[in-house]
Amino acid sequence: MTATTAPTTTDRRPDARPAGLPSAYRFELVKLLSQWRARIVLLACWLAPGVFIAAAGQQSTLPTDTVFGRWMLATGWAGSLVVLSFCCTWALPLLTALVAGDVFAAEDRLGTWRHLVVAVRSPRRIFAGKALASTTVIALMVLGLAASSVVGGLLAVGNHPLVGLDGASLSPGHTARLVLLAWAYVVVATLAYAAVGLLGSVALGRSPMGLLVPALLALLLQLVQLLPLPAPVRLALPSQAFLAWRGLLTSPTQTGPLVIGLVVSLVWAAVATVLAYLLFVRRDFTDLTYDGSGRRALLLGALPLAAVTAVSVGAVALATPAQGSGIEKAKVERTLATAYAHLYRLQARELHRPDVTEAQLRTTASCDKGGSLVEDHGPGNDWRCVVSWRIPGAVAVGSAIYQLDVASDGRFVADGDGPKEVNGYFQVRTPTGDAPNPLWQVDGLVDLSSAPSKG
Amino acid sequence: METTPAARARGITKSFGDVVALDGVDLDIPAGQVHGLVGPNGAGKTTLLGLLLGLSVADGGTLEILGAPVSRVFGVPDGVAGFVDGPGLYPSLTARQNLAALAALRGYGGSRTNVVDDALEQVGLTDVADDRLRGFSLGMRQRLGLAAALLTQPRLLVLDEPSNGLDPASKRHVHRVLSRLAADGTAVVISSHRMDDLAALCSEVTILATGRVVFTGPVAKLAAESGELDYRLVTSDADAAVRIASGTPGLEVLADDDPLRARQDDALIVRAPVPVLDELVARLVRADVAVRELGPVVPPLEAAFLALTGADDPSPTEKEAR
Numbered sequence: 001m002t003a004t005t006a007p008t009t010t011d012r013r014p015d016a017r018p019a020g021l022p023s024a025y026r027f028e029l030v031k032l033l034s035q036w037r038a039r040i041v042l043l044a045c046w047l048a049p050g051v052f053i054a055a056a057g058q059q060s061t062l063p064t065d066t067v068f069g070r071w072m073l074a075t076g077w078a079g080s081l082v083v084l085s086f087c088c089t090w091a092l093p094l095l096t097a098l099v100a101g102d103v104f105a106a107e108d109r110l111g112t113w114r115h116l117v118v119a120v121r122s123p124r125r126i127f128a129g130k131a132l133a134s135t136t137v138i139a140l141m142v143l144g145l146a147a148s149s150v151v152g153g154l155l156a157v158g159n160h161p162l163v164g165l166d167g168a169s170l171s172p173g174h175t176a177r178l179v180l181l182a183w184a185y186v187v188v189a190t191l192a193y194a195a196v197g198l199l200g201s202v203a204l205g206r207s208p209m210g211l212l213v214p215a216l217l218a219l220l221l222q223l224v225q226l227l228p229l230p231a232p233v234r235l236a237l238p239s240q241a242f243l244a245w246r247g248l249l250t251s252p253t254q255t256g257p258l259v260i261g262l263v264v265s266l267v268w269a270a271v272a273t274v275l276a277y278l279l280f281v282r283r284d285f286t287d288l289t290y291d292g293s294g295r296r297a298l299l300l301g302a303l304p305l306a307a308v309t310a311v312s313v314g315a316v317a318l319a320t321p322a323q324g325s326g327i328e329k330a331k332v333e334r335t336l337a338t339a340y341a342h343l344y345r346l347q348a349r350e351l352h353r354p355d356v357t358e359a360q361l362r363t364t365a366s367c368d369k370g371g372s373l374v375e376d377h378g379p380g381n382d383w384r385c386v387v388s389w390r391i392p393g394a395v396a397v398g399s400a401i402y403q404l405d406v407a408s409d410g411r412f413v414a415d416g417d418g419p420k421e422v423n424g425y426f427q428v429r430t431p432t433g434d435a436p437n438p439l440w441q442v443d444g445l446v447d448l449s450s451a452p453s454k455g
Numbered sequence: 456m457e458t459t460p461a462a463r464a465r466g467i468t469k470s471f472g473d474v475v476a477l478d479g480v481d482l483d484i485p486a487g488q489v490h491g492l493v494g495p496n497g498a499g500k501t502t503l504l505g506l507l508l509g510l511s512v513a514d515g516g517t518l519e520i521l522g523a524p525v526s527r528v529f530g531v532p533d534g535v536a537g538f539v540d541g542p543g544l545y546p547s548l549t550a551r552q553n554l555a556a557l558a559a560l561r562g563y564g565g566s567r568t569n570v571v572d573d574a575l576e577q578v579g580l581t582d583v584a585d586d587r588l589r590g591f592s593l594g595m596r597q598r599l600g601l602a603a604a605l606l607t608q609p610r611l612l613v614l615d616e617p618s619n620g621l622d623p624a625s626k627r628h629v630h631r632v633l634s635r636l637a638a639d640g641t642a643v644v645i646s647s648h649r650m651d652d653l654a655a656l657c658s659e660v661t662i663l664a665t666g667r668v669v670f671t672g673p674v675a676k677l678a679a680e681s682g683e684l685d686y687r688l689v690t691s692d693a694d695a696a697v698r699i700a701s702g703t704p705g706l707e708v709l710a711d712d713d714p715l716r717a718r719q720d721d722a723l724i725v726r727a728p729v730p731v732l733d734e735l736v737a738r739l740v741r742a743d744v745a746v747r748e749l750g751p752v753v754p755p756l757e758a759a760f761l762a763l764t765g766a767d768d769p770s771p772t773e774k775e776a777r
Contacts, residue, residue: 018529019560027556034547115543115603118508118536119560121529284471285510 018122024129031106032099032137041098042137046144050152053079057156067165067246067411070441075160076153077175081249083149084182087142088242092190093218095141100134100197101211104280108206113285123281131198131273138194139187146183163438165411165445166250166335167342182245185262189241192265193217195272196305202276202283203301225408228378231326231448234408236312241265243409246445256320256449257410264312271308275300316449326448327406329367329376332383335444336402336414337365340387343438350430350438356392363389367404381405385414398422402442410446459522461486461611461642462507466516469502469666476502477513478666484644486610489637491653491674492646494663495764500615500646503663504539507531507613507644521610537613537644542600546589550580550599553588557603574602579628593620601629605636612636612643618652630656650757660756664764677759684758685709686732688723689748690739696723699738705731724752 032038056062056072056079063069067085071078107113120126162175170178193214200213221239234240241261247254279300316322341363348355367385369376383404388397400423402414416423416439423439464482468475476499484490494500505511506518509531518525523532544553554571563570575581578598588596597619604612617633618626633643633656647653653660654674661671670677690696700708706727727735732749739746751758 017533017562019562023559023562027560030552030556031545031547034545034552036547110543110545111541112543112545114505114508114510114539115600117510117529118538119557121509285505 018125019120021125021128024120024122024125025132028103028129028133029136032103032133038099038137041095042141042144045095045141046148049080049083049145049149050155052083053149053152054156056082064413064441067443068162068249070443071163072153073157074436075162075172075175076150076155076157077159077162077172077179079153079157080146080149080179081162081182083145084179084186084245087145088186088189088245089222090218091145092142092186092242093193093214096138096190096193096197097211097214099137099141100194101201101214103130103134103198104201105204105206105210117285123283124277127277127280131276134198135191135194138190142183142187142190146180150179162249163343163346164249164251165246165339165443167339167346167438167442167444168251169342169346170249178248182248185245185248185258186242188262188269189238189245189265192238192241192268192272195269195276199272199276199279199301202280228325228408230324231322232317232320233313234326235260235320235322235449236264236309236316238264238268246411247447250445250447254445254447254449256322256447260316260320260449267308267312268305271304272301275304320449321451322449323452325378325408326450327378327408327410327446328452329369330452331446331450332404332406332412333365333367333385335412335446336367336385336404336442337363337387339414339442339444340365340400340439341389343442344389346438347428350428350435352431360392361389363387379406379408383412400439406446410448412444412446414442414444416440416442459486460484460519461488461521462644463519464503464506464513464516465518467503467506467513467518468515469499469506469511469513475666477506479516480663480666480668482661482668482671484611484642486642487637487640488659489633489643489645489657491657491660492644492663493648493650493653493660493760497665498663498764499666500663501539504537504613504615504644504646507611508535508537508539510539534607534610535613536604536607536609536611537615538600538604539613539615541615541619542596542603544588544596544599544603546591547587549585549587550575550591550602551584553599554603554606558606561607563606570606574605577605577632578602579625594622594625597621598625598629601632605632610641612641614643615646616648617645618647618649626652650754650760654754654756662760662763669763670759674756677756683726683728684755685724685726685752687748687750687752688725688735688746689721690723691745691747693721693723695742695744696739699742699744700725700735703727703731703735703738706735722748 062072063082066082068078068081072082107116116126117123159172161169161171164170196217197214200210204210218239221237224237225234225239235257240257241264244257244261247258341358341361344361344363345355345358365385365387367376367383369378369380370382374382383406385402385404386399387402388399390397400419401417402423403417404412404414406412418424423437426437426440427434428437460483462482462484464480467477467480469477480499480503492500492503506513507520509525509529512526512528512530520531521534525531548556551571554574558570572581575584578601580595580598580602583595588599591599597617601614601617604614617629621629637643645653645656657674659671659673660677662669688696697708700706700723706725709724709726725735736746736749
């Protein structure tokens, strides 16, 4: 063996410094934004909602199944909330899957890990750079969805008051604040799915399953939410925050579901990110056969998140008075009566009748679910309510009938069943012509986290 | 004057589970030397290159890079660059963007543009600097990988199969770059299966087999390890050549039914040490038989490699199938 040395003097050099986090972050951002897939999706996020709202404004049929869909022709803000509702169902989990779900796996596919770790010299900074870059891109996409839907709505329909989920008319300025707050709230919820995407991308390597993890989680949670779950379980799921934003559009604000959704999302985001980090920094980058962590992914990924869910359920059960499905007769009656009173005032204004306050109306509702043989609680489309109210100076008590379809997440649609002059027809005749009847179909949202006896 | 090798390993061991990748490896790579690293698949070359780049640490033994002991992952000093298992660049970025990003990561800041342009020029990719990599050939990617390594002005350059996919002109270009680096004092470690590349570039080689060093030293010394070689002889008179060769002491003429002979047409395959070959040539010339071609069937370096690593001497058919 030879051991020749060159005639040069080499000073002992310090260890090479890792690349700075800002450089690693910028590099990851450049890589993400250089992908055609990411560019197209980003462009679609900034254009598609506005185009959709403008197109919907030209249609006579509105997406009334979607919350705020029936108000799309009344105010531009409703369109943004319809887009938000749609995004919470599918778009945001898919966006997080495309970005965060692929940010680590892409290096496996391209075979660039060794190159990257030699360049950055710090798995921690690689992880931080990738996590921050993917979060930035996801935030840009959500920002695009919000901006496009708001601008599209305002340009196509206009800046008019919005009818909230309690029937109250919200001024444009107040609505703007609430709409932007709802989008911001959903960004936090999206972080939980983004973190799960990171975990899937780290754990499953180049396997396509890694890319699909956030979307699969969203699908799984939507299926679970179809089940007759107790309210504490429903509220403790990470998908809850994608529904809880609707509580901002009621008065008083439904703070219980909002706070629970926020905390659960942040806990999921933190736990999934830490798990992804632990898996990533333990990886051996010289192992050519590495193709995901397999069994370790299950132990270090899925099981801790299942434990987080169990702890969340216990915490919600202890911290809130929610029981059973969270949908009880008293809550439904109170929610419907409140919405009816607000909307009655709106109808009165349309008909140029003298204004009356909600307090003067003293609106009450009496509800029954499925007749005498069925307990009066839980979701279903067999709720029937009679709303009563009083007009100042009149002896007679007005009453109207509604058939309610109450979803398990607390949202209901009350269909007017007469009398025709009040709520039995979709239009009312005003001095200036026919106008939509605000009392014909009424949206409402039951607070699942509140106490059953509160009403 | 103190002299420090670019890399010095003593008794390096490294295992992946039950698989022993390196087993007591010693290695000395002086500054300014192009050092070849060869071995059959699974011999531990990539693992050793990974250690030199700081991608992992040895389980046992000592490793010093540029005079500094390496005891943790990414614990190699500044001045080490290269690639293992392909250059690993990003197809959605242009050549310039790839290098600029790397320069930024390595903290070149304001001088980034000049550094990138210099590196691109060195490997002859200036004309395609703003093209995306997805349109690059394998050879162009290899050259860009070399440019990425050159960005840091390395003192120890570690390259895994740098000639993969290179056409002859590109290969010559890369060889020139590496030779110039070595002349400037950079130690270059090249892992390759291309014996002709190693013979052309390296002053010393290390052969690994099943995680152990079976040879390390100058290329000339390795060639001598190959012992008697088979030579292909083409003359103006094949019959006379057979007769003369058969009568030369110490020389064996391979039989007509020998597999090596099968596809040699008019060529004669003989096995002999070099002095006996000299005698054969003299006899042929004296008999007015012109020698048109005389060369080893298997290059000496490859023959030594096969002998030292215990690989079977492949038949021509097997060689062609590679």
